[in-house]
Amino acid sequence: MSEVVILQNVSKIYGMKHEAVHALRDVSFSIxxxxxxxxxxxxxSGKSTCMNIIGALDRPSSGLVRINGSDTAAMEEHELAMLRGRAIGFVFQQYHLLTSMTVLENVMLPLRYMGFDKQARRKRALEVLEQVSMSDRVRHYPAELSGGQKQRAAIARAMAASPEIVLADEPTGALDSETGALVLKMFEQVNRSGTTVILVTHDVAVAREARRRIKIYDGVIVEDTCV
Ligand SMILES: Nc1ncnc2c1ncn2[C@@H]1O[C@H](COP(=O)(O)OP(=O)(O)OP(=O)(O)O)[C@@H](O)[C@H]1O
Ligand SMILES: [Mg+2]
Incomplete structure (x- = not known):
């Protein structure tokens, strides 16, 4: 089976009764x-809600969600956590690096849950940091890095456990356009290596980087085109 993400008639309603917000309405697509x-x-419009559901951070109010072959609606929290750890790498607008750890330690962290010993974690972390041109900053703390360097470290962390899917929510939102372009080049490279990349953005120019563009408006998919 080559479909890594399946959403079928997915709705997400926050709150209840008269306060209810329909963040996603009957959304169906597969990747x-x-x-x-x-x-x-x-x-x-529901982008982050959609990303949270694809990333097994949240479950839909109704509908079917299958991520890397697993139905998330029926899964317990610890099973969702396992699915996230094995199959998904996350990249966020605000990096979410742990400030008390070096770049190397941040990138080694996801490998701890994969049964790698310390030496193997180190080796793999150095390898992915080299791929994002961060080999000369591995001993630095996040506070000592530029925004672009932080995001490259975050991409390395997302890639460390060789996930099936990399999910990025506004990954260039906090960067100037030049640095943003560099970060987008990294995602292109990640995708070329065979990883499924899903990029959430409000920025048309960023969205155009992807070969397939899904447009969402008020919780409804209004366009889904491939170039
Ligand atoms: N935890 C929540 N509780 C209640 N309502 C929520 C919650 N999260 C999101 N919403 C609502 O759901 C709708 C979709 O929100 P979502 O965060 O998915 O939008 P978004 O497209 O990511 O927006 P942005 O570009 O501003 O990040 C919004 O109307 C929002 O107010
Ligand atoms: Mg959002």
Missing amino acids: EHGEYVSIMGPSG
């Missing part, structure tokens, strides 16, 4: 292994 997809829409 195949190795695709590079952007999910684009204005603020409040």
Whole structure:
């Protein structure tokens, strides 16, 4: 099976009764292994909600979600955590690096849950840091890095456990356009190595980096095109 993400008639409702917000309404799409997809829409359109559901951080109110072959609706929290750890690498706008750890330690962290010993974790972390041109900053702390360097370290962390899917929510949102372009080049490289990349953004120029573009508006998919 080559479909790594399947959403079928997925709805997400936050709150209840008169306060209810329909963040996703009857959303259906699937993503195949190795695709590079952007999910684009204005603020409040449901992008992060969609990303949280794809990333097994949240479950839908209704509908079917299958991530890397697992139905998340039926899964317990610890099973979702295992799925996230094995199959998904996350990249966020604000990096989410641990400030008390060096770049190397941050990138080694996800490998701890994969049964790697310390030496193997170190070796793999150095390898992915080299791929994002961060070999000369491995002993630095996040506070000692530029925004672009922080995001490259975060991409290395996302890639460390060789996930099936890399999910990025506004990864260039805090960067100037030049640095943002460099970071987008890294995602292109990640995708070329065979990883499925899903990029969430409100920025049309960023969305155009992906070969497949899904547009969401008010919780509804309004466009899904491949170039
Ligand atoms: N935890 C929550 N509780 C209640 N409502 C929520 C919650 N999270 C999101 N929403 C609502 O769901 C809708 C979609 O939110 P979402 O965060 O998915 O939008 P977004 O497209 O990511 O926006 P942005 O570009 O601003 O990040 C919004 O109307 C929002 O107010
Ligand atoms: Mg969002």
